[in-house]
Amino acid sequence: MSEQTDTTRDSWDTTQWHDVQPGDTLSRIAQKYYGDPNLYTEIFEANKDILKDPNRIQVGQRLRIP
């Protein structure tokens, strides 16, 4: 898993991004940032513009971590 800075953001942008890596699930990402895999819904809700199903994320997708 890796974090990446969005180079196009404005200089005050506080958005934290996560680039989906092979083996990632929303639960694993939630575990990493929040310590609790059950909080995957927070990430899903913040990325509904690109995610339709919390069980289907794709390598290379860039997810907001609220």
Next chain:
Amino acid sequence: MLKHSFHLLVAGVFLLLAACSGNKEPASQAIKSAQATYDAAKGDALKYAPEKAQAVETALASARASFDKGDYDAAMSTANSVNSAVSDLTAAATVRKEELSLTWADLSNGVPKMVGAIQSRVNVLSKSKKLPDGLDEAGLDGARSGLADLTRMWADATASYQSGNIAGAVATATLVKDQAVRIMSTLGMPIPSAAGN
């Protein structure tokens, strides 16, 4: 011969006194004018260029002291120099005010974003049954209390700005920003590049 010299001396003193007292009214007017010029600039000058304002006040005091000692030429000369000093002072105060206004505009755009992001992260972490690596309960509690401080201090900064105290607003907003950076770091959040970290 001695009598003649004495008469010359008396005449000289008389002429000197006449010349000096002849400058009394112009010197008085020059001091009044300089004071009025300074008074017109004083409001912003004391806020944005206090060192230069102090120098002008010292010059005015010096002019008054010369006047009181009867040295009207020096009083007038010093008073006249105040006018150009006030011009410099006004220019410096204007530049500083513009700088502070730009800094405030930048901070008032960015700092609320930082505070909002911290609030959002604290809200999520408060639901977590176990905290992420690198963050313990004490750290999260510190972030919560720090967030309350940020909110209060930001209200203070905004109130300062609205009351015309731009320097105070910028100073407080900078403290909020620095505190926000510390909290974001504790929570493992990215620091905005504009926050200077």
